[in-house]
Amino acid sequence: MVDEKGLTDFFEGYLKKDFIFKNRKALQSNYIPDNIHYRENEIKQIANILAPSLRMEKPSNLFIYGRTGTGKTLCVKYVIKNLLDLSKKKNVNLRIFYLNCKLKRIADTEYRLLAQLTREFGGEVPATGLPTDEVYRGFIKYLDEKKQLLIIVLDEIDQLVNKIGDEILYNLTRLNSELLNSEISLVGISNDMVFADNLDSRVKSSLSEEELVFSPYNALQLQKILKERAEIAFKGEVIEEGVIEKCSAYAAKEHGDARRALELLRVAGELVERGNKKTVTLENIDAAEAKIERDRIIDIVNSQPKQFKLTLYAIFEMFLKANKCIFTGDIYEIYKNYCFRTGDRPLTQRRLSDIVAELDLLGIINAKVISKGRYGRTREICLAIPNSTAIKINNMLKEDLSL
């Protein structure tokens, strides 16, 4: 029961509360700090490669590899920012579009990627209905209407190619021969080190005119990075002894993932704030660790279409009951059952098979095709997430699907 006075008190208390954050943004993953440590070389190289753009000369296409949280995106964005600032000052017609190919329904097909690029130019493209080459033409029109240089940055490009093949990259690189006034350069960013091995050799050679590999940070480097960001983000002495070290250690264990370390610190801080405490302790880090993983998966699950949720729910229910790996056929039966209960028309087993494969790609489950000899061939499906998380998500799905 909250009366008006109670609520007012709450808000006043909220305002008076001693916030431990000074600038929370400094710990968010899209924050670009003023100085980036341990990546001076990489930045210099990227800058070198892209610099010709300032003279309106087409830079070489660039391909960047490195595991998550090694600063690829950060460095590229940093260089982009500087390039754009300078090009504005010098009146150079340079445009740079950054696209993350992982985003569902934004850049995960050829059509949608092209549409998105056209929209960046201010054009309007319907979600469906146009022929793809029509969208190409529209894009070219915008691009070629005056002399300009375009750099397209495709982040998580491996995901895109995994899903729809490498033809789109071929088309993009070939576009230059159709352009009269303008030119395009591509910058591909991939988490997958062996990604390029499976590319068509023509695409591969034109895309990786230049290559750059980002190696992981070690624990000491992570510490320095964290300390500096923490100083921007938090007020005074709110972080207890050993907290930074612990964050770094956690992240170093995960192949030096700086994004993760920063997130740990941020979430820990938020937990402290919500609990009305004054300092970030070691225990907060543990709690944050669990929360981050949960939230990440909850986000993924929530962004899936209903049929994916139903499938996932069937998998979770069954796995939690059996507590061992399960097979496609069993899931399909359960799934059909739930469809019946929610009044949805069940998809075919063929489609479910694809959905299971996609869920595997998303990292929520592990699905491996095995042959059980005389007893046929199937996918062996296990959870890729801790049981406690699965239970929580399962309850969430249950409510969401009103089961």
Add this chain to the structure above:
DNA sequence: CGAGATTCATGTGAAGTATACCTTTAGGCTTAA
């Protein structure tokens, strides 16, 4: 006993279908001269 055939449950590729949306076009209606 062991090589080769058989079998099962479902993976997987290709082609077809439903849906939702797009542009073009042709006809009909209104309007202004």
Add this chain to the structure above:
DNA sequence: AAGCCTAAAGGTATACTTCACATGAATCTCGTA
């Protein structure tokens, strides 16, 4: 006659279905030692 609106026709992307064939090791079969 010109201008505008509307509805039909013809087209596309995407998510899904249908059909048909591929897979691969446990199990079976049968000739041989």
